Amino acid sequence: METLSLILNWVAITIVAYFFVIITIYSMFFLLALKKIWKEKDIDPHEPIEDTIESVDTYPLSIIVPAYNEEIGIVPTVRSLLSIYYPEYEIIVVDDGSKDETSKRMIDHFDMVESSRAIRNHVVTKEIVGICQSTTVPHVFLVKKENGGKADALNCGINVSKYPYFCAMDADSIIERYALLKTMKPIMDSDGNVIVTGGTIRVANGCKIHRGSIEQVSPPKNPFAIMQVIDYLRAFLIGRISMTRFNWLLIISGAFGIFQKEWVIKAGGYRTTTVGEDMELVVRLHRLLKESKSKERIEYIADPVCWTEVPTTARVLRKQRKRWHQGLTETIFYHRKMLFRPKYKGVGMVSLPYYVLIEWLGPVIELLGYVLLVAGLLFGVIHLEVALLMFAVAFFYGTLFSISAVLLEEWGYKRYPKPWHLIKLFLWSFTETFWYRPLTVLWRVEGIISAIRRKHDWGDMKRKGVSSG
Amino acid sequence: MKKILIVDDEEVLRMLIADTLEDLGFSIEEAEDGEEAWEVIQKNSYDLIILDYMMPGMTGVEVLKKLKESTVKKDIPVLMLTARSQQKDKEELLAVGADYFMEKPFRPMKLQELVEEIFHV
Numbered sequence: 001m002e003t004l005s006l007i008l009n010w011v012a013i014t015i016v017a018y019f020f021v022i023i024t025i026y027s028m029f030f031l032l033a034l035k036k037i038w039k040e041k042d043i044d045p046h047e048p049i050e051d052t053i054e055s056v057d058t059y060p061l062s063i064i065v066p067a068y069n070e071e072i073g074i075v076p077t078v079r080s081l082l083s084i085y086y087p088e089y090e091i092i093v094v095d096d097g098s099k100d101e102t103s104k105r106m107i108d109h110f111d112m113v114e115s116s117r118a119i120r121n122h123v124v125t126k127e128i129v130g131i132c133q134s135t136t137v138p139h140v141f142l143v144k145k146e147n148g149g150k151a152d153a154l155n156c157g158i159n160v161s162k163y164p165y166f167c168a169m170d171a172d173s174i175i176e177r178y179a180l181l182k183t184m185k186p187i188m189d190s191d192g193n194v195i196v197t198g199g200t201i202r203v204a205n206g207c208k209i210h211r212g213s214i215e216q217v218s219p220p221k222n223p224f225a226i227m228q229v230i231d232y233l234r235a236f237l238i239g240r241i242s243m244t245r246f247n248w249l250l251i252i253s254g255a256f257g258i259f260q261k262e263w264v265i266k267a268g269g270y271r272t273t274t275v276g277e278d279m280e281l282v283v284r285l286h287r288l289l290k291e292s293k294s295k296e297r298i299e300y301i302a303d304p305v306c307w308t309e310v311p312t313t314a315r316v317l318r319k320q321r322k323r324w325h326q327g328l329t330e331t332i333f334y335h336r337k338m339l340f341r342p343k344y345k346g347v348g349m350v351s352l353p354y355y356v357l358i359e360w361l362g363p364v365i366e367l368l369g370y371v372l373l374v375a376g377l378l379f380g381v382i383h384l385e386v387a388l389l390m391f392a393v394a395f396f397y398g399t400l401f402s403i404s405a406v407l408l409e410e411w412g413y414k415r416y417p418k419p420w421h422l423i424k425l426f427l428w429s430f431t432e433t434f435w436y437r438p439l440t441v442l443w444r445v446e447g448i449i450s451a452i453r454r455k456h457d458w459g460d461m462k463r464k465g466v467s468s469g
Numbered sequence: 470m471k472k473i474l475i476v477d478d479e480e481v482l483r484m485l486i487a488d489t490l491e492d493l494g495f496s497i498e499e500a501e502d503g504e505e506a507w508e509v510i511q512k513n514s515y516d517l518i519i520l521d522y523m524m525p526g527m528t529g530v531e532v533l534k535k536l537k538e539s540t541v542k543k544d545i546p547v548l549m550l551t552a553r554s555q556q557k558d559k560e561e562l563l564a565v566g567a568d569y570f571m572e573k574p575f576r577p578m579k580l581q582e583l584v585e586e587i588f589h590v
């Protein structure tokens with residue numbers, strides 16, 4: 001019994017040490033983000049737009065919206081995309097074999113007729129049933145295809161699209177009017193050397209939405225949604241801003257990202273065998289860039305440009321977090337050869353190891369910590385001092401960065417118009433350690449388990465060369 | 470707040486124009502054909518009328534003619550929406566008194582730029 005207690009106490013102290021390391025790394029990220037936001041703080045938000053407008057004509061792009069059973073949201077989404085401020089673009093809605101009236105709503109509302117548009121065979125996808133074009137707004141297209149999942153729908157959109165860049169977005173996200181212009185800026189500024197860009201995603205719940213655009217920002221009432229507001233702020237403001245500085249960024253959210261089509265085709269398109277197709281594609285592009293010794297980059301802009309409706313029930317949130325972590329597990333597994341290989345530069349040496357040791361392993365260690373803490377207190381196998389230390393670290397870790405992210409947001413972007421909005425976010429941050437974190441940690445560990453269960457059908461993806469397109 | 474009337478028989482286009490201009494802070498009213506347009510023009514005052522050329526019933530040209538012949542309403546600027554192939558009609562419209570043109574299909578960005586130019590913003 002005494003030996004067990006000794007071992008458990010040492011395990012607990014190791015966990016505490018692990019969290020100290022994480023806290024140190026996050027603090028570094030936070031300082032880097034602080035520096036970047038400090039530098040950009042006083043830039044007039046319209047200035048980059050004015051700069052961009054000159055060269056923007058040469059960067060037309062296709063917006064690809066995969067839709068599965070989106071009959072309620074699809075027309076408002078396309079409507080809001082129609083008033084986007086961008087000179088040359090097309091909108092391609094890909095109906096991935098919906099069982100509802102997604103296609104019918106599109107056809108009726110936008111007066112669509114059959115189109116004889118050419119389809120390239122860049123990436124193999126499920127069969128296309130038909131393509132329609134709007135007669136009133138001729139840059140709006142609908143592709144009807146057999147169901148094949150989101151990655152397959154995106155690949156199909158790539159085959160149908162005619163412009164050299166594409167923007168992949170979720171049917172339920174709302175993008176701001178200047179989102180395309182702002183997000184395309186790194187690509188234009190680099191003369192096309194940036195091949196992927198993404199922008200910051202925020203939580204739309206609670207905001208006032210009028211005619212498909214955000215009219216007033218305010219925090220939601222639902223506790224799950226509030227915690228996700230903080231979650232998103234933290235992930236985007238602290239993690240991603242720092243990663244992009246060194247070209248280490250591994251995630252461009254599936255909810256909104258812009259890609260150079262040629263490179264995506266070269267990489268083989270989205271992988272249809274993973275649930276984390278957005279991250280997997282970005283890692284694969286990094287890999288391809290490094291293997292072909294290309295100087296192209298992947299960048300991320302800190303401006304909040306896309307708003308998304310987040311889950312408000314434990315059931316749906318669990319499903320989402322499980323899926324995200326399963327996707328992360330799968331991506332790491334596919335690209336494990338890149339780990340600690342100098343050939344892959346910062347991605348292989350720093351960011352992938354970071355994702356493995358902190359983002360992926362974190363929930364496992366944290367869950368173990370919670371179990372030890374509860375068991376230790378119940379059965380007295382852990383010293384009270386050690387238990388207190390563990391709790392303090394968990395609380396500090398959970399709360400410190402949440403509060404910092406909320407502060408950074410207010411200081412840098414001032415999107416929340418009323419002081420009580422921030423106070424509300426602040427107060428909720430303090431509750432995180434007691435319910436939201438343990439729950440999401442548990443769900444993420446579940447994601448690892450489902451990835452392991454699925455491992456047997458992880459076949460290698462079939463590729464089709466560019467030349468056959 | 471400047472008030473703009475949008476006249477077009479196609480709902481999607483009215484929506485697109487309204488969404489674009491409302492975001493810029495204009496107050497928007499809509500009419501779906503020539504008759505309705507002429508009715509509201511007589512009752513209200515507008516700072517700009519965006520008028521579709523092709524409409525069933527009373528066409529855009531007819532509305533434009535009536536407007537420019539009227540003594541009280543003739544000074545309201547009119548932006549005509551025309552199809553790409555209607556160069557000949559454009560001359561006719563200019564003669565009748567159209568102030569601005571926009572070819573369909575157009576991107577909202579172009580419309581925004583033109584309207585901002587009209588109001589010097």
Ligand SMILES: [Mg+2]
Pocket residue numbers: 477478479521522523524
């Ligand atoms: Mg018409």
